[in-house]
Amino acid sequence: MLAQQAKHALPVTARNANIAVTRAAITQARQLWETGFVPAGRAVAPWPFQLPLDWNADPFRDRNWRYQLHAWRMLDPLLGAWEQTGNTRYLDDTLRIVFDWYEFHSARDQKSDYEWYDMAVGLRAMKLAYLLQRAFRGDVQLDDAEKAKLLHLAWLHARSLMDERLLSRGNHGLFQLHGLLALCNVVPSIGTCAGARDFVKTEMQDLLLRQFSFEGVHLENSPEYHFFVYNTVKRFMDSGWYEQFEFIHDLMERVGQNRVWMVHPDKTIVTVGDSEPKSVNIEWPESPDSCRDLKASCYLLRNFSESGYAIVRSDWAVPTQNASMLFFMGMFFQTGHKLPDDLSFEWFDQGERILTNAGKYSYSKGAFRDYVTSTAAHNTVEIDGRTPKLSKASRYGSAITDARAMGETFLIRGAVPREEGIEQERLVLFRPQRWLAIADVLQGDTLHEFTQWFHFARQWQLENTEGDMRLVSSSGRTVLVRHLSGAQLVAPRGQKQPKLQGWVTESYGTMVDRQAFGFTAGGRSVRLVTLFGFDEAALDEASAAVALHVPATEPSSDVN
Incomplete structure (x- = not known):
């Protein structure tokens, strides 16, 4: 038988x-x-x-x-x-x-x-x-x-x-x-x-x-695993053993459609959570030819508010070399493949990645795995130089509280409970092709040291730290950085001592050096504001936008 x-x-x-x-x-x-x-x-x-x-x-x-x-x-x-x-x-x-x-x-x-x-x-x-x-x-x-x-x-x-x-x-x-x-x-x-x-x-x-969320987004905090699980389930479905499992077909349709939001315009995976910057073979959705030339109306906003991602990007028709994208992360449903990158983001503009997270490196024990699983390896705020343990008790679901377009500017807001009873709210203001503003307000009951970290893609080189800081890409493009909060700056690249900083995953098990900025201030409550722009006029525009949307009063600063 x-x-x-x-x-x-x-x-x-x-x-x-x-x-x-x-x-x-x-x-x-x-x-x-x-x-x-x-x-x-x-x-x-x-x-x-x-x-x-x-x-x-x-x-x-x-x-x-x-x-x-x-x-x-x-x-x-x-x-x-x-x-x-x-x-x-x-x-x-x-x-x-x-x-x-x-x-x-x-x-x-x-x-x-x-x-x-x-x-x-x-x-x-x-x-x-x-x-x-x-x-x-x-x-x-x-x-x-x-x-x-x-x-x-x-x-x-x-x-x-x-x-x-x-x-x-x-x-x-x-x-x-x-x-x-x-x-x-x-x-x-x-x-x-x-x-x-x-x-x-x-x-x-x-x-x-x-x-997966009802929106069709994988909830293990990693765009790479969104692809991995989708490809795995589709391959399983091809066996013919699941013909009567109707719910799988409906869900996978939504999941498949959402893959286009998990990659930069150059079709590399966004490195949130345990993700590598892999290139993927994917087709963009149909789009009007009118967007092949950049226009203010040719940007898309997708708010996965139930899942914890908010994305602004150029219309699919815009060529890669002209495209922009901002990927904002505020997700913690599961501990699997989660890294301590709450309210972090990645920025792609004028055809290349500018600010990115650390990626997963590997699953082997060692110094670099310890680094990528630290808060300081991501575009977020580190508190007291420590990384909290990720646990089921610390899950918060989706942290996205607002995402909207305001003319040519996009606003994204998120809020998360941090360690030791500290509340963090992050406001992101973004005008594609021009500037990006990041404002963090952290409020607690006792004195703490807060460091706002930013990490540039490896092709960006720091040229000066006086006045508006200047970075130049191997492509010849320039990004200026202006910090508004009077915090102390550190700018490590490929640092090994006293601890690792300024590194990024190139591929599984391979790390390369890259430029990092850390802005540190102390107090019971602090406000940290950093601007990025392609010229000084863009930084001035960003500063004016922040003044409209971030409280003007300076929180106390009791620790140097």
């Missing part, structure tokens, strides 16, 4: 089993045995790969590497090579590794820290479904004992994945549920698959409604 079920089940393909098949799969399969295991996208030395394996190894002190080992990522090039050649030795090698994992944990009863790690279990379940279908369709020859091992592995994985207590409530849960659906699509009659489809349908709906 199992053989008939597996043969006639909907196909488990490399794509819907989340198996990465690259053009270099054959070369990568050979390199696995010759030089060692390197997870895709990770710049680490090859780890010598020889069976039997120590599945609890931790050669790089890297939790992500350990997860990838237990997600059987080394099987991807082997299965890709089989897909490309039909040579069964690649399936044989795959099964040798799978059975080695089984022998280590089941036969020898040894333990691994990541043995039943949520996402790894889901990804392994997909590969098991793929291999079981191959075995029962005769693509690889297995004896009865080997088939029994595969089925026992399937039974163990389905048991884990059907346990609601082990289901991640973040994006990892999507992989767990899809792995369960894949496995029980192929061998539905194994005991631990009973009720699997109804379980997946119920839990998937609950999970996606936790992951």
